Amino acid sequence: xxxxxxxxxxNMLADQSISSEEIHQIYLNRIKSxxxxxxxxxxxxxxxxxxxxxxxxxxxxxxxxxLKDIFCSEGDKTTCGSKMLxxxxxxxxxxxxxxxxxxxxxxxxxxxxxxxxxxxxxxTSFYGNVLNPWDEERTxxxxxxxxxxxxxxxxxPIALGTDTGGSIRQPAALTGITGLKPTYGRCSRFGMIAxxxxxxxxxxxxxxxxxxAIFLEHMAGYDQKDSTSSIxxxxxxxxxxxxxxxxxxxxxxxxxxxxxxxSKYQTLVTESIHEYEKMGVQFKDISLPNxxxxxxxxxxxxxAECSSNLARYDGVRFGHRSSEGTDLDSFYKQTRKEGFGxxxxxxxxxxxxxxxxxxxxAYYLKAQKVRQLINQDFLNAFEEVDVIMGPTTxxxxxxxxxxxxxxxxxxxNDIYTISSNLSxxxxxxxxxxFVDNLPFGLQVIAPHFMEHDLLxxxxxxxxxxxxxxxxxxxxxEFD
Amino acid sequence: MSIxxxxxxxxxxxxxxxxxEEEKSLFLNxxxxxxxxxxxxxxxxxxxxxxxxxxxxxxxRLREDEITESNERNKYQKNTDSAEDGFYKVPKVID
Numbered sequence: 001x002x003x004x005x006x007x008x009x010x011n012m013l014a015d016q017s018i019s020s021e022e023i024h025q026i027y028l029n030r031i032k033s034x035x036x037x038x039x040x041x042x043x044x045x046x047x048x049x050x051x052x053x054x055x056x057x058x059x060x061x062x063x064x065x066x067l068k069d070i071f072c073s074e075g076d077k078t079t080c081g082s083k084m085l086x087x088x089x090x091x092x093x094x095x096x097x098x099x100x101x102x103x104x105x106x107x108x109x110x111x112x113x114x115x116x117x118x119x120x121x122x123x124t125s126f127y128g129n130v131l132n133p134w135d136e137e138r139t140x141x142x143x144x145x146x147x148x149x150x151x152x153x154x155x156x157p158i159a160l161g162t163d164t165g166g167s168i169r170q171p172a173a174l175t176g177i178t179g180l181k182p183t184y185g186r187c188s189r190f191g192m193i194a195x196x197x198x199x200x201x202x203x204x205x206x207x208x209x210x211x212x213a214i215f216l217e218h219m220a221g222y223d224q225k226d227s228t229s230s231i232x233x234x235x236x237x238x239x240x241x242x243x244x245x246x247x248x249x250x251x252x253x254x255x256x257x258x259x260x261x262x263s264k265y266q267t268l269v270t271e272s273i274h275e276y277e278k279m280g281v282q283f284k285d286i287s288l289p290n291x292x293x294x295x296x297x298x299x300x301x302x303x304a305e306c307s308s309n310l311a312r313y314d315g316v317r318f319g320h321r322s323s324e325g326t327d328l329d330s331f332y333k334q335t336r337k338e339g340f341g342x343x344x345x346x347x348x349x350x351x352x353x354x355x356x357x358x359x360x361x362a363y364y365l366k367a368q369k370v371r372q373l374i375n376q377d378f379l380n381a382f383e384e385v386d387v388i389m390g391p392t393t394x395x396x397x398x399x400x401x402x403x404x405x406x407x408x409x410x411x412x413n414d415i416y417t418i419s420s421n422l423s424x425x426x427x428x429x430x431x432x433x434f435v436d437n438l439p440f441g442l443q444v445i446a447p448h449f450m451e452h453d454l455l456x457x458x459x460x461x462x463x464x465x466x467x468x469x470x471x472x473x474x475x476x477e478f479d
Numbered sequence: 480m481s482i483x484x485x486x487x488x489x490x491x492x493x494x495x496x497x498x499x500e501e502e503k504s505l506f507l508n509x510x511x512x513x514x515x516x517x518x519x520x521x522x523x524x525x526x527x528x529x530x531x532x533x534x535x536x537x538x539x540r541l542r543e544d545e546i547t548e549s550n551e552r553n554k555y556q557k558n559t560d561s562a563e564d565g566f567y568k569v570p571k572v573i574d
Contacts, residue, residue, distance in 0.1 A: 091554050184534040198533050224547075227539055296517045307494060314495070316567050318558035329495070331570045337497035345496060346506050349487065350513060352494040363517060368530035370523050375531055408512050424534025448535070 003154035020062025061104030066156035084339035094191025111146030141171030166417025173441025184424035188223030196305035209458035213237035246280030256390030300367035307351025396438035
């Protein structure tokens, strides 16, 4: 079976050329035959589906999706890519999962990810790294690497991911698919295992922007169980997709075009800009002067929040429990030593350091102030332009193992994506071509709660190009 | 502000985390380069800038103080094999 978009599956269901049970089975078979090569799924939910009458007769009823293993789904193992939660079974659904379940969607399985979403290559997963379907010696990116690889390889039509510093957009770029990080607070974080609470946001990895629009409508919205979720009304995203782009003004920040991008990637970015120009989009040079401080700011704020959030893993109520330790203190310490991998441990230590007495002002408070300046840069830019564009990453998929021992070099992967998390603005990555048979992505960033603009812009691009429809050779081996 | 091995040991204690010697020296070196990167922030003039703790400038919404959840202790305690009579077992705390 060739790769299908959600839209195509909807049409097939509507004209009754296939049933939802058949769709489910086709994807399960595909996962079972491909997962040994890709390792995109940690667990497969192969129970027979029963679409009950309670589930509303929605436009996404019967559509299966892959779920990043960071989201709680009732009765399913939810590991967060960690040994710490190897045996954890969610007693409830995350709100976004519940929202989608009520509309009759079906979970195919829980996807592999960097441990606690900390990583940009999927190599920190306790369950082994995910392989990029375009080249099995390379990373699919991270931390939502399993979700990205699953969609790219046609093991799922669409997947949910989370994005704290680029964890949806970077793997989407590296696997040739579309990845949307909505505005902070657009989707509920309830039941989504916390990494950095002021940055985490649930989003979508899909073949097309149209598919992302279809799903986001049903996922997003205010949730009483997450006081940081927004009361802003959820637009009907699909109704904006066909808006004309004539007169849209796009900002090109000179900091994203400072000559550091290799010319082979720059060529693709320039070609995509020309494509947008043909649609009547106007481009304008802008500046985001503090954007260069995004990575250092993030690597204070995110580890600080991580060290607080991960304090809950103490071996007592759930999760890994050490059999060693004679007193409470040594029991906690040994449990956490055994349960966490190196990347998580280092971030806990770093976060504890920047929050500790004597360093709080110099690091944490300072970073929060610089975060404000970065946010202000975006607000100022959006006075002049509708959206901002630039590359999603500095390079296409790199080889597994290449950056694992050098955290700073790994962190630089997120140089273009991190600033949107710091500011909370929505951003999307979409494929714009290939270098040496590896996909490359363009990022579009919009003001808070302007996801409909992002989806409209990318949909228009995808209507006149077919980069998003290219499939890895590997897929054909399984057809 | 150079970080030392004794700092790592102190941080391990604060964060209730055992590390073996090899991890300590690995992290020491990695944290040196991370902190070097973070120190770039020192050059930014942040005089009277208000720190940003959260992306959306909003205040906490309150709701009516009503019971919305039922007690599901038994269900939640299925995630450990160290619960007994509704309690969680831990190493002895008080002699």
